Amino acid sequence: MKIASVIVDVAVMQTDRPFDYEIPPAWEDVIQPGMRVIVPFGPRHVQGFVLEIKEEQESRKLKPIVEPMDIVPVLNKELLSLADWLTAESLCFKISALQVMLPAAMKAKYSKQIRVTGFAPLSLSVQSLFNGRDEIAWEEAAEAGALSEIRKEVKKGSLDVLYSVKSKGRKKTVRMVKCRLSEKLLNETVQSMPKNALKQVEAMQFFLGRTGEWIPLKETGMSSAVAKALIDKELLEEKQEEMYRDPLAGRTFTPDTPLVLTDMQQAAIEPILEKVKEEKAETFLLHGVTGSGKTEIYLQSISEVLKKGQEAIVLVPEISLTPQMTDRFKQRFGNDVAVLHSGLSTGEKYDEWRKISRKEVKVVVGARSAVFAPFENIGLIIIDEEHETSYKQEENPRYHARDVAIWRAGFYGCPVILGSATPSLESFARAQKGVYTLLTLAERVNDRPLPAVDIVDMREELREGNRSMFSRNLFDKIKDRLEKGEQTVLFLNKRGYSSFIMCRDCGYVPECPNCDVSMTYHRHRHQLKCHYCGHEEPSPNVCPECTSEHIRHFGTGTQKVEEELLKLLPEARIIRMDVDTTGTKGAHERLLKKFAQKEADILLGTQMIAKGLDFPDITLVGVLSADTMLHLPDFRASEKTFQLLTQVSGRAGRHTLPGEVVIQTYTPEHYSIQLAADQHYESFYEQEMQMRKMGGYPPFYYLALITVSHEEAIMASSEANKIVMNIKPELSPAAVVLGPVASPISRINNRYRWQCLIKYKREPKLGAVLKQVLEHYAKQGKSNGLMVSVDIHPYVLM
DNA sequence: AGCACGCCGACT
């Protein structure tokens, strides 16, 4: 008999293995590895992925597959083995690794119906619930509080529970109609149709000269009632045609042509093209200062790949997946490009995915998850802004897109380009060691100078009596640009946009009742919100501790900056970009467009404006507080600060007008600020490498983070201790185990969190040991309420 | 994760 081994859609340790199912003879030629199927699992039906198909001589009693969910496999052999690797690397469940490769629309949606069997009579109360129908939704019975009643009926055999599985996403279709008559017959019919059927005659006349042609119903102008009548009369025929939702509808792209490369660009692209030609896997680190023309190198490398009939994947950080960026790919490669980003609806993403899967496009530009694009002949993978932390997924499977890209490139034998003006220390260190090949673009295209950078010591400002958030230096320069009609970008180096409130009299700061974090103030709704558990409450007008009315809205959010700016420069036209103003679809694009068209003088924003902005009239960039990020409990704080400041500075003076940058800080002596001002990557690298070496952090050590949580602090800490005791003897003496200590965020959702950090260089057994820990707590933990999670190569240590 | 089965307290 033919047997399929299937991974079921139940993400827990106990079901994290293949289950065997009989393939019914009817599906024997249909079902293949990589397909989704519906299988019975216990009393219900669930979605599953076929891993392999086996032929067995002896028949055994297995449940049969209910039905396939796909006509062709959604995951090919390569992606299936990538899932194996992901599972092992990130210690996730196999099902999570499989799901992450597919668009959300292909997740299963489960529902239950209750059906009358007719085998036995129904009780009166249940009869009235069904009210003549022979099937109702489970939820309806639940709402009516009739579940126990229903259960009894099911036992009696008078009712049945149906479990259904559906794919979430729908293919979008359009109704098409065609006239079935010949031209001659149509003419006659139009004449002979009853005169009172005016609309029908009108509709049929539309088809004169287009008989036999499929036309979207919409274009014929007839109503659906008319269409129905004509179809019933067999004058028309209809069908549903599958179509793609078009996220770029109404946008046109002026095709562009390759630019002439500078000598430096030429030198950088040659080794890449060579590997493309040889079809050899090699990872290049393309280190190019801002404005040095990395994108053109990407574009021309891709061109070469397409010429060979191969495909290319381009990863871009979500935050810079702006039209400005994607348009360049669209302009160069037109309809060969699919774009995947979070701004698309589930359906739109599904459509883009299908275009890729059917090989209707050759290039994918997208955020992290686009690294799983189901191409089968990849010739190049590019990761732009390689250092961005958003390439690491912070939920299971906790993968890094860079690692996945390199794996896939190994499979297909193709190069990977990691591009950045400020490479991550990990990547640059690998380039130094020769693991990656370093390519350098040291100068801006056309020799445009890097902008001049002023560092302003805000302590000094304060000492001299300037208590505003703008230093005199920055303020004068903003005023100057206003007068000259040039543009300014003001950057608030702050995670998010949020502020908190504090009582000025007693210093009370409202904290989330469930989590150990202060709450975020949302001005538009005058609410306090917790970003970790979602708890919300009205913002108090009186201090709950001391009843003082002096409540200060603390933390300089962009809104506050905007207000103060307007006070000082009422004539300035300001565009504010933060989570509040870019929440709606397309808002991001709209605001940037406004700025590009010079409808504003100042663009004020957070992280999201640090990248990709490339407007000729930006001649001033101001960083309001460069060091807010520096004091986070994160060994990467300096690196992040350096990267951000360098990126932001790169926004100024990219065209003919020279640029200036003002960086305001309370710690002007810090090397990450000093060296970012000098745009001196190598020096920063050297300096930071020393710090990492001393601290025993990456790239000198790898990290693994174990987090233990429990409702009782004691339990979390004692179990974390036990774990450490158990792990330590399994590791080599070279490994360092830090902690356990309480997590920086010591409580989330009423669960206390303890963590321990393992630093290691080579621990072949570590994966197995950690898996054991997870398995142990999956069994035990369920009853004692303990949760344990493991993050290999973590980016968030909180 | 669901869901069934099973074993103990408060109700008609």
Place this chain on the structure above:
DNA sequence: GTCGGCGTGCTC
């Protein structure tokens, strides 16, 4: 004596 609480164990 039954209803329903949630501990335990299983799902090809």
